[in-house]
Amino acid sequence: MTDVLGWRKIFAVLGPSTNTIVQPDMEALRPAGVTNAYRDIYVENAQALSDASFMAGTAKIGDGLSDALRTAMTCNPDYLVLGISAISFAGGKAGCDRMVGEIEAMTGLRISVGSRALVAALQAYGGIRKVAFVSPYYPAANADVRGFLSDYGFETVRDIPLRRSSWTDIAQTPEDLLRRTLRDLYSDDVDAICQVGTNMSMMRLAAEAESWLGKPVIAINAATYWHALRVNGIKDRLEGYGRLFTDF
Known part of the structure; x- marks a missing residue:
């Protein structure tokens, strides 16, 4: 049986609970036959940020990722999309590779991350x-x-x-x-x-x-969703969101 709306792919999109941009952005990019199951990573709305508090806050988001992944997996998605970029840059290539490896080992699914x-x-x-x-x-x-x-x-x-x-x-x-x-x-x-x-x-x-x-x-956000589509063999072109979606 195939999901009646996600007959091409079901993406589980994960973002911080304070994030109000990722969900509408990625819905705007979604082609027919793909669904975005958005799942929150719980985080308090940190105020009066500084270098130290920003980095501490992003670490807390990373700590909450496992719980959000467990929730996301209950809808039986085909692929994962991470809607927070800061934690994907931390530690350089090695740090990102480690994070992605842990996510893929936990879920058995591949994931697109911003970095x-x-x-x-x-x-x-x-x-x-x-x-x-x-x-x-x-x-x-x-x-x-x-x-x-x-x-x-x-x-x-x-x-x-x-x-x-x-x-x-x-x-x-x-x-x-x-x-x-x-x-x-x-x-x-x-x-x-x-x-x-x-x-x-x-x-x-x-x-x-x-x-x-x-x-x-x-x-x-455009790069992340474009990557998720292309990795999954979905080549639809879309006007209004830059050359990524029209040329590549």
Whole structure:
């Protein structure tokens, strides 16, 4: 028997309980025959964040992942999608490989995570070595992103941590701030611009910015869902979300 709505694939999408962006973002990208079973990772809404409290908060989210995975597995999904990017960059390539290995051993399923998906997206565009990125993070978490990208041979020319004040404040990041930040990141010596932080809505802006910046602009939620689809052999093209969904 086949799920009547998820006749191609059932994705279990996991994100922090404070995250209000991942679920609608990934629903917007979902093709017919694929369903997204969204499952919360419980976390308190951390306030007045700093380098130390941001890193401690992301560690708590990682601690809650196992419980969310157990809940997700009850719907008998075909594939897993992780809707939090910070923990996937921690510890570089080795740290991500370890986390993914533990998840796959626990569930018997494969998973798309933001850090690996971002690398796959950069590789799909081709010819990219120097990047810049924006995050809602604090500097310590941006250092994790730089380290992860370096492990795959990408040089970070510049990065901007927006230092949002709480988990839910990330979802309230104004678009005009993101537009200014993209222009601040732009330079001739940058091959691509990326956005990390899954609770910061930037898929549509990133797609638009590719036209006025003339460079690849990759939003983490778009990259993660694109990766999940392509790994599962789903090649549907989608307009309005950048070259990832139209060209690759």
